[in-house]
Amino acid sequence: xxxxxxxxxxxxxxxxxxxxxxxxxxxxxxxxxxxxxxxxxxxxxxxxxxxxxxxxxxxxxxxxxxxxxxxxxxxxxxxxxxxxxxxxxxxxxxxxxxxxxxxxxxxxxxxxxx
Amino acid sequence: xxxxxxxxxxxxxxxxxxxxxxxxxxxxxxxxxxxxxxxxxxxxxxxxxxxxxxxxxxxxxxxxxxxxxxxxxxxxxxxxxxxxxxxxxxxxxxxxxxxxxxxxxxxxxxxxx
Numbered sequence: 118x119x120x121x122x123x124x125x126x127x128x129x130x131x132x133x134x135x136x137x138x139x140x141x142x143x144x145x146x147x148x149x150x151x152x153x154x155x156x157x158x159x160x161x162x163x164x165x166x167x168x169x170x171x172x173x174x175x176x177x178x179x180x181x182x183x184x185x186x187x188x189x190x191x192x193x194x195x196x197x198x199x200x201x202x203x204x205x206x207x208x209x210x211x212x213x214x215x216x217x218x219x220x221x222x223x224x225x226x227x228x229x230x231x
Numbered sequence: 232x233x234x235x236x237x238x239x240x241x242x243x244x245x246x247x248x249x250x251x252x253x254x255x256x257x258x259x260x261x262x263x264x265x266x267x268x269x270x271x272x273x274x275x276x277x278x279x280x281x282x283x284x285x286x287x288x289x290x291x292x293x294x295x296x297x298x299x300x301x302x303x304x305x306x307x308x309x310x311x312x313x314x315x316x317x318x319x320x321x322x323x324x325x326x327x328x329x330x331x332x333x334x335x336x337x338x339x340x341x342x343x344x
Contacts, residue, residue: 151333160237160324160335161275206274216263216282216328221275 126223132231136197140190140207140222147209151219152181152192154203161206164192194227202229233259235327237336244315244343252310252339254325260305261327266298269322269338281308315343 130136142150148169153161167174167181167190174181180193190207204226208219234257244250254264262283267275279300280288287300299311312319320343325336 158322158338158340160337162335163332166332216280218265218277218280218328219326219333220277221267223274 129228136194138192149210233334235334235336241340249313263328264308265326267324
């Protein structure tokens with residue numbers, strides 16, 4: 118079946134750099150996307166979400182960009198900190214359907230060195 | 232904020248035994264809950280959708296007789312791994328569907344020896 122995928126499995130950056138994590142999705146019907154952060158042995162932690170009627174959304178130090186034309190999603194983290202080291206997943210959902218689960222991408226491991 | 236409590240956080244069991252994992256919504260009612268499984272260095276894979284008062288919907292390839300899901304109340308869903316085998320060792324995570332988003336439990340690390 119269709120699933121969300123990621124371009125890069127690992128990303129290593131220096132503290133203070135900006136990080137960009139990419140995600141490709143294949144379900145053209147998906148209209149709601151979320152980025153999650155997962156630390157070892159813990160459940161996913163919500164970072165930011167975006168609906169398909171938007172192409173950009175900003176949070177604190179994070180920005181999500183959505184390009185529906187090429188079905189691409191990215192997460193930008195400004196001034197990356199060691200505490201940002203974790204695995205990042207994008208997830209998609211067809212929000213118009215009640216009780217629909219999130220489908221997760223493969224994940225990118227972000228490693229921040231100081 | 233909305234909290235989903237998952238218990239136990241880790242469990243070790245012998246092959247052939249059954250293990251029950253609980254997922255509770257503490258401050259809201261969850262008509263729908265989802266169960267995921269995550270193997271090391273892999274993504275979360277949806278196992279089933281649990282609806283209060285009705286049978287769960289399982290994803291393709293997930294054995295419904297092995298992974299029993301019960302959602303008898305609006306605040307509790309349980310996943311029972313029956314006749315567990317070492318290959319069932321994994322990280323199991325529940326999630327609740329809310330009007331304004333999803334809330335995840337902290338996960339259960341199951342080790343079958």
